[in-house]
Amino acid sequence: MVQTARERAREALTADIVETARGQLAEVGAAALSLRAVARELGLASSAVYRYVPSRDDLLTRLLVAGYASLGAAAEDADDPGLAPRGRWVAVSRGVRAWALAHPHEWALLYGSPVPGYAAPQDTVVAAMRSAGVFGRVLGDAARSGGLVGRTPDADRTPLVGPDVGPVLGGEHPALDDDVRARAVLAWSSTLGLVSAELFGHLVGVTTDQDAFFTEQVGRLADLVGLMG
Amino acid sequence: MVQTARERAREALTADIVETARGQLAEVGAAALSLRAVARELGLASSAVYRYVPSRDDLLTRLLVAGYASLGAAAEDADDPGLAPRGRWVAVSRGVRAWALAHPHEWALLYGSPVPGYAAPQDTVVAAMRSAGVFGRVLGDAARSGGLVGRTPDADRTPLVGPDVGPVLGGEHPALDDDVRARAVLAWSSTLGLVSAELFGHLVGVTTDQDAFFTEQVGRLADLVGLMG
DNA sequence: CCGTGTCAAGAGCAGCGCTCTCGTCTGCGA
DNA sequence: TCGCAGACGAGAGCGCTGCTCTTGACACGG
Numbered sequence: 001m002v003q004t005a006r007e008r009a010r011e012a013l014t015a016d017i018v019e020t021a022r023g024q025l026a027e028v029g030a031a032a033l034s035l036r037a038v039a040r041e042l043g044l045a046s047s048a049v050y051r052y053v054p055s056r057d058d059l060l061t062r063l064l065v066a067g068y069a070s071l072g073a074a075a076e077d078a079d080d081p082g083l084a085p086r087g088r089w090v091a092v093s094r095g096v097r098a099w100a101l102a103h104p105h106e107w108a109l110l111y112g113s114p115v116p117g118y119a120a121p122q123d124t125v126v127a128a129m130r131s132a133g134v135f136g137r138v139l140g141d142a143a144r145s146g147g148l149v150g151r152t153p154d155a156d157r158t159p160l161v162g163p164d165v166g167p168v169l170g171g172e173h174p175a176l177d178d179d180v181r182a183r184a185v186l187a188w189s190s191t192l193g194l195v196s197a198e199l200f201g202h203l204v205g206v207t208t209d210q211d212a213f214f215t216e217q218v219g220r221l222a223d224l225v226g227l228m229g
Numbered sequence: 230m231v232q233t234a235r236e237r238a239r240e241a242l243t244a245d246i247v248e249t250a251r252g253q254l255a256e257v258g259a260a261a262l263s264l265r266a267v268a269r270e271l272g273l274a275s276s277a278v279y280r281y282v283p284s285r286d287d288l289l290t291r292l293l294v295a296g297y298a299s300l301g302a303a304a305e306d307a308d309d310p311g312l313a314p315r316g317r318w319v320a321v322s323r324g325v326r327a328w329a330l331a332h333p334h335e336w337a338l339l340y341g342s343p344v345p346g347y348a349a350p351q352d353t354v355v356a357a358m359r360s361a362g363v364f365g366r367v368l369g370d371a372a373r374s375g376g377l378v379g380r381t382p383d384a385d386r387t388p389l390v391g392p393d394v395g396p397v398l399g400g401e402h403p404a405l406d407d408d409v410r411a412r413a414v415l416a417w418s419s420t421l422g423l424v425s426a427e428l429f430g431h432l433v434g435v436t437t438d439q440d441a442f443f444t445e446q447v448g449r450l451a452d453l454v455g456l457m458g
Numbered sequence: 459c460c461g462t463g464t465c466a467a468g469a470g471c472a473g474c475g476c477t478c479t480c481g482t483c484t485g486c487g488a
Numbered sequence: 489t490c491g492c493a494g495a496c497g498a499g500a501g502c503g504c505t506g507c508t509c510t511t512g513a514c515a516c517g518g
Binding site for chain 2: 010014029030031096108111112113114115120123125128158159160161162163165181183185186188190191192193194196198200201202204205206207209213216218220221224
């Protein structure tokens, strides 16, 4: 895999563009992200940027994938396999919130209103699964170690969670029935809601201590899933 | 309160502008909402619109307030005081989701990423309380009718929910302690997360039946709050 | 009936995404 | 080593945006 000097320069400049765009994103948000401003910051003509990035939407896609990867890495770092299942879940949740507070505009890009007229390519949905996978591993490990309270599943109920979430949500285990997975999806969606509500200002005046409030609430969600510890 | 012909014409045209903007919002979304397009649709010069609406941000504020009012009305319509508390909570939640599915761009405006550089005025936060107040009434009625399972509150724990949420979240009642209110806030945030996740495409491939999935999940949330029925 | 104030319209400014053209320069194959 | 295809950056330009300023017409109240 040998590269010519041109190819190396091209990749380096493309990376510079994406990195500058991330800086712009952090400053002014996704909606105000301007290709011309990125070009100005790099000392390029606006038209030159189009040699490396085909469109503004494509640049957004790159930022989206990078954002999911960054969030997923933060979730993985926050995970501590030595903790009890409930504590692990809370720790990962806190890691997600901490990342969101540190990168509010990126969180808004990932989980806020989708950009109109922009359809997320398949690359982004696989990238999005990385953070969910961390919760899934906590769930799977808990099931295997007996740290998940059992329920009596209703066998005759049609499953409401698709079969594709099995691999990402804890793998195969008899204790991970449809009910547990549905609760896990609820807990993940609720965490999204908690973080977004806090970040988008829907909790101002509601909570007295945002950090303690969040920790207590994700603890309740872990209980809802059935994690012990 | 007598009005001159001029004043009446002014109010009518202002209402026309907001209504046309709502149509634009439903078509292209908030980020692509254009004052010039609104003016074109009304057969006005773009500059004339500024006589009635001081800025694009102000127009967004009007749409925000109108959206909260519309959502609040939908929640009130979905409420059926004859039902048991748990059923009421689920019905209101379903009403909220139905409104969101019918007005996806408005939902995104209300609960999605905030518009960068735009600070929501106080008018919007009081308008936002209307839908939350419906859940609060369900909670309060349940407490007064004994349809709320009691808990043993930890008196020595510092409350994590601010004192201002008392009036909107069920009023005063001994059964509505800090723990119950915190669970209600969690349930409301979780509902926001569920609806947003569905609307913004984060549940594609996860659920098999979106409607049944949502109903089951908000039922779990009602159980979490402690509503009976 | 005439001054005052409101009205819509148009031009214009700066910025945006994106396209096209035009010289320049690089690097690969002959 | 030379020549040429292809990549490169710069610039002009199109149509769009939010917003401002000026201009001329109109309605209303004293």
